[in-house]
Amino acid sequence: MKQYLNILKEILKENNNKEDRTKVGTISKFGVQQRYDLRKGFPLLTTKKVYFKAILVELLWFIRGNTNIKYLVDNNVNIWNEWPYQNFTKSKDYKNETLAEFVEKIKNDVSFAKKYGDLGPVYGKQWRDFNGVDQFKKLIENLKKDPNSRRHIVSAWNPNEVDKMLLPPCHTLFQLYVAEDKYLDLQMYQRSADMFLGAPFNIASYSLLLILIAREVNLIPRYFIHTIGDAHIYKNHIEQVKCQIQRKPYKLSNIEITSNKNIFEIDHEDIILKNYKHHSKIVAPIAV
The missing domain is CATH 3.30.572.10 (Thymidylate synthase/dCMP hydroxymethylase domain)
Structure with a gap:
C-alpha cells in the first residue's frame, strides 16, 4: 500500500x-x-x-442493484446513513430525531425505510x-x-x-x-x-x-x-x-x-x- x-x-x-x-x-x-x-x-x-x-456488504448491495440503506444497516454497515438522514431532517415528519434514532427506525419500520432510506438512483x-x-x-x-x-x-x-x-x-x-x-x-x-x-x-x-x-x-x-x-x-x-x-x-x-x-x-x-x-x-x- x-x-x-x-x-x-x-x-x-x-x-x-x-x-x-x-x-x-x-x-x-x-x-x-x-x-x-x-x-x-x-x-x-x-x-x-x-x-x-462494510466494503463487502456495500459492494454486494451495488451488484444487486439496491439503493436503500436498509440492507446496509440490517447488516450493521452505516457508511451511507448521513445522507438520507440529512434529507429526512428537511421533511415534515422530522421530530428532532438523532441519527441513531433515524437508523433504528430504518431497521424496525419497513414503511419508514422505504420512504426515507432510499438514496435515489445511485x-x-x-x-x-x-x-x-x-x-x-x-x-x-x-x-x-x-x-x-x-x-x-x-x-x-x-x-x-x-x-x-x-x-x-x-x-x-x-x-x-x-x-x-x-x-x-x-x-x-x-x-x-x-x-x-x-x-x-x-x-x-x-x-x-x-x-x-x-x-x-x-x-x-x-x-x-x-x-x-x-x-x-x-x-x-x-x-x-x-x-x-x-x-x-x-x-x-x-x-x-x-x-x-x-x-x-x-x-x-x-x-x-x-x-x-x-x-x-x-x-x-x-x-x-
Missing part, C-alpha cells in the same frame, strides 16, 4: 488549498493514478484498521438499470463472449438522473481488460476521492469487484488501476493523515471465497478476509 501512502505525502507536500461543497476545506491534487497488483495480496490498508465487512440502480440497460449483466456476458473488446465498461454517472441522487457518484466509471487470455485488469475512474476516509474503501472495493468478476469469467485477477480526478484531504483530517504516514505497512491480506454461487447470488458470509494484520483505527469526521 505504499502507492496510497505516497499520494498522501504528495498532497500534503503540495498543499494546494481548495474550497469545497462541504465548507470544511481541502488540500487537493488533480489527476493521480495508482496501480495495485492483486497477485501480491489484497490491497486492504494496513496502516489503520479498515472495516472490511450506483446499484445505474449498474443494473441505466435507462433500462443492465450494464453489469451485459459486462459479464461480453467478457465471456468477446474478451478482447475495448467496450467492457460500466458507468454510474447518468446525467438524466444525477440530480435525483442524494450523493452523485464519486467512482463514476470502470473498465475491464483481458490480458494474455488469462489475466483480468480493472481500471476505475473516480471524479472525487476523500483520500483519508473514502479512498481505502474504494481501493479494496474495486479490487474485490475484480476478484469476483475474474472468478465469474474464469480469469486471474491482476491489476486494479485507480485513476482519480480530485484527490483531496479534508483539512480536519490532516493530523490523522500525518499520523498514518508515519506507520510502516504490514504484509497484505488475502481473500478466500468458500461458495460456488455466481456473482449475482453470492453472500457476504461466502467471502472471507484472511491474514489481515493492521495498525490501530484512526478516527476522523465525515464531511457531508
Whole structure:
C-alpha cells in the first residue's frame, strides 16, 4: 500500500488549498493514478484498521442493484446513513430525531425505510438499470463472449438522473481488460476521492469487484488501476493523515471465497478476509 501512502505525502507536500461543497476545506491534487497488483495480496490498508465487512456488504448491495440503506444497516454497515438522514431532517415528519434514532427506525419500520432510506438512483440502480440497460449483466456476458473488446465498461454517472441522487457518484466509471487470455485488469475512474476516509474503501472495493468478476469469467485477477480526478484531504483530517504516514505497512491480506454461487447470488458470509494484520483505527469526521 505504499502507492496510497505516497499520494498522501504528495498532497500534503503540495498543499494546494481548495474550497469545497462541504465548507470544511481541502488540500487537493488533480489527476493521480495508482496501480495495485492483486497477485501480491489484497490491497486492504494496513496502516489503520479498515472495516472490511462494510466494503463487502456495500459492494454486494451495488451488484444487486439496491439503493436503500436498509440492507446496509440490517447488516450493521452505516457508511451511507448521513445522507438520507440529512434529507429526512428537511421533511415534515422530522421530530428532532438523532441519527441513531433515524437508523433504528430504518431497521424496525419497513414503511419508514422505504420512504426515507432510499438514496435515489445511485450506483446499484445505474449498474443494473441505466435507462433500462443492465450494464453489469451485459459486462459479464461480453467478457465471456468477446474478451478482447475495448467496450467492457460500466458507468454510474447518468446525467438524466444525477440530480435525483442524494450523493452523485464519486467512482463514476470502470473498465475491464483481458490480458494474455488469462489475466483480468480493472481500471476505475473516480471524479472525487476523500483520500483519508473514502479512498481505502474504494481501493479494496474495486479490487474485490475484480476478484469476483475474474472468478465469474474464469480469469486471474491482476491489476486494479485507480485513476482519480480530485484527490483531496479534508483539512480536519490532516493530523490523522500525518499520523498514518508515519506507520510502516504490514504484509497484505488475502481473500478466500468458500461458495460456488455466481456473482449475482453470492453472500457476504461466502467471502472471507484472511491474514489481515493492521495498525490501530484512526478516527476522523465525515464531511457531508
